[in-house]
Amino acid sequence: MSRPSRPLFALLLTAALAVPATVLPAGTASAAAASAGTASTGTARPATRPTAAVWPADRLPAPTTANLDPPLYARSTTLDVLAWYDGAWTTIGDRYTASALHAGGGGVVAEEPDTGNLYAWDATPDSWTRIGGPAAQVVVDDTGHVFALSPDRSAVLAWRGGRTWQKIAGPSQQIYAGGDRVVFRTDAAGDLYTNRDTPGAWRKISGPSTQFTASTQGYVSRRNAQGSAEVWDGTNWTQVDYYGGRMYGGDYYTGGMWVLQTGFNPRICPNFTLFKEVKAGGGRSTCGVGRTYSADSRRSIYAEDPTAGVLRWISGSGTWQRIGDPVGWIEAG
Incomplete structure (x- = not known):
């Protein structure tokens, strides 16, 4: 069956979103997913789904910590999907090439090349399940x-299984x-809103910023107008770093927030980049070493x-x- 053009996807999706997903019969694909075209068939993309006991209705299955430690994924130059599995790079998608990983x-979740369809990893090498169609952004x-x-970009959607x-x-x-279902979004003006996966219950917490990043505990960080990093603790914004640079992570309170400063003194860092850990109680700094972080x-x-x-x-x-050889592109979980 031929696939509709992308503009038609967007029109169908926009119209379908007027109907709440909760009115759909159990086991029926949502209007949002239906707009993405016909499901893939054949052995290239099996659509088998784990039982509810293994895969809760609205949550991805997670491999055990022992199997996936650290939680690191990669996309090779040939678009194969890899995971740092049992202490080595393991191909988990040699039949499931991806144009992007989330x-x-x-x-x-991986995006299928050409179609943009979304596939979730079943926590077992080379086992994936389609969960929806193309999207402008996935987190x-x-x-x-x-x-x-x-x-x-007319709607934010939550996957319900x-x-x-x-x-x-x-x-x-x-x-x-x-964190656990803590979602943030920016509107057309660039203002930031937060929500705990509840339709309509959004609260504005920030004006425009050059960068926002969310953390594991549901905290969010931003760059203020002066270029300094600030952290939102649920009530207030607190300045935690005074120099501009790209932020990664965002969990200032327990460790796990880093700032990459470019154009740094080459006598200290030959590649002109300095990586600084920013956390309560003080962090450490070292030179940058890579092309992607x-x-x-x-x-x-x-x-x-x-x-x-x-x-x-x-x-x-x-x-x-x-911890491993070059792979092309990485995405940590």
């Missing part, structure tokens, strides 16, 4: 809940997630470099440790 502490929180922006999605907000520009839900950050390989910096250590 990971959180609770699991990982996974630290307990396996998935949130997405519709293709035309199977292929059922529920609208929880209207037009948005960006979304972020952390990603922070996980366990207070570690990772760097990938075509020469040095994949390196890990655990909060409080102040040093990079090599």
Whole structure:
């Protein structure tokens, strides 16, 4: 069957979102997922689904800590999906190439090339289940809940299991997630709102910022107008770093927030980048080492470099440790 064009997807999705997902019969795909076209068939994309005992209705299945430690995923140059599984890089998607990966502490979702369809990893190598169609943005929180922006950014959707999605907000520009179903979104003006996965119950907590990042505990950080980093503790914004730079993580209170400063003194850092850990009680600094970085839900950050390989910096250590060969692109959970 031929696939409709992307603009038609957006039109169908926008119209379908007027109907709450809760009125759909049990086991029926939501209007949001239905707009993505016909499900894949054949052996290339099996649609088997774990039982509810293994895979709760609205949550991704998570591998055991022993199997996936650290929680790190990668996309190779050939678009295969890899995981740091049992102490080595393991291909978990040689039949499931991905154009993008979206990971959180609770699991990982991959985008299928060409179609943009979303597949969730079943926590077993080479086993994936389709959960929906294309989206403008996808985020996974630290307990396996998935949130997405519709293709035309007209709605924020929460995944409810199977292929059922529920609208929880209207037009948005960006979304972020952390902790257990703590969601953040920005509107057209750039203002930041927070919600705990409840339709309509959004609260404005910030004006526009050059960057926001969510943490494992549901905290969020931002760059203020002067370029300093601030952390939201649920009530107030507190300045925690005075220099500009890209933020990773965001869990200032328990460790796990880093700032990458570019243009740094080359006599100290030859590649002109300084990585600084920012946390309550003080952190440490070291030079940057990679081309891509990603922070996980366990207070570690990772760097990938075509020469040095994949390196890990655990909060409080102040040093990079090599854990694997170069892979192309990394995403920590």
